[in-house]
Amino acid sequence: MLTKERAAKADQRRPRGRPKTINDDARRAEIVSEARATFYELGYGGTTMDLVAARCRMSKQTLYRLFPSKTELFMAIIAEHRASMFALPRPADEDLPLDEALEQIFMIDMDEAQEREREAFIHLALSESQQFPEIATLLHTYGARQSQQMLADWLSEQQRRGLIEIADASSGARMLMNMIFGAMISKPGHPNDWPNRETRLRHLRHCIAIFTAGVQPRKGDC
Known part of the structure; x- marks a missing residue:
């Protein structure tokens, strides 16, 4: 019985789902920093959202969720x-x-x-x-x-x-x-x-x- 109670308490303390490794604010800061460097290098016309996503090593879906355009x-x-x-x-x-x-x-x-x-x-x-x-x-x-x-x-x-x-x-x-x-x-x-x-x-x-x-x-x- 004691073992079951300990297991139940341990289960309650265990975080549910996959933990987030980086929050949205940190991702936004990372994106802005990388995008700024890309704009300096290639100009506004030469910079694309696909390129920014690739340089940030994130999916386009994540990029567009944080910055729609x-x-x-x-x-x-x-x-x-x-x-x-x-x-x-x-x-x-x-x-x-x-x-x-x-x-x-x-x-x-x-x-x-x-x-x-x-x-x-x-x-x-x-x-x-x-x-x-x-x-x-x-x-x-x-x-x-x-x-x-x-x-x-x-x-x-x-x-x-x-x-x-x-x-x-x-x-x-x-x-x-x-x-x-x-x-x-x-x-x-x-x-x-x-x-x-x-x-x-x-x-x-x-x-x-x-x-x-x-x-x-x-x-x-x-």
Whole structure:
């Protein structure tokens, strides 16, 4: 009788069915990483879902379950890229000076490997959007426009807290993005716009200082 009870308890503890070796989130991350490398190598037009599945060593059925189309896969890469450009949203209890917060939001001191990865995607996006209008639409909708809105929302929150004065948060967000990304992103064919990273970093901090000074709350009339 005791042996049967022990067997029953052991059976209850034993997991049912075939165990999952990797969850869907991990698979998505693997797919996005492999797809990004394939896009860099072959371009948007040269990349197929069959090829991505083969390089990920998974069935097409699994790939299409997680990403129903190449468009949705590229959207996921845009979202990942946006996270490498913007550290938003911010912690609700953050209490940094405005200039320090903006430096962190724009990740201006990222390392060289991160910079190379970011520029590889930007150059891919610029070249492919000329051939594929859907790429330009995706980049605008899920990249630039969404990033600008997130930054505008953050600026609006700073104004609500009385930390800045700004007439138009959307315009301010666009202004900041133009200043910062204009200096951070090298144009195709002009990789050496800055003599060194330190010079560019000083310029970026200068841009942030000018913006910060312009939105400081006015403390009464002189």
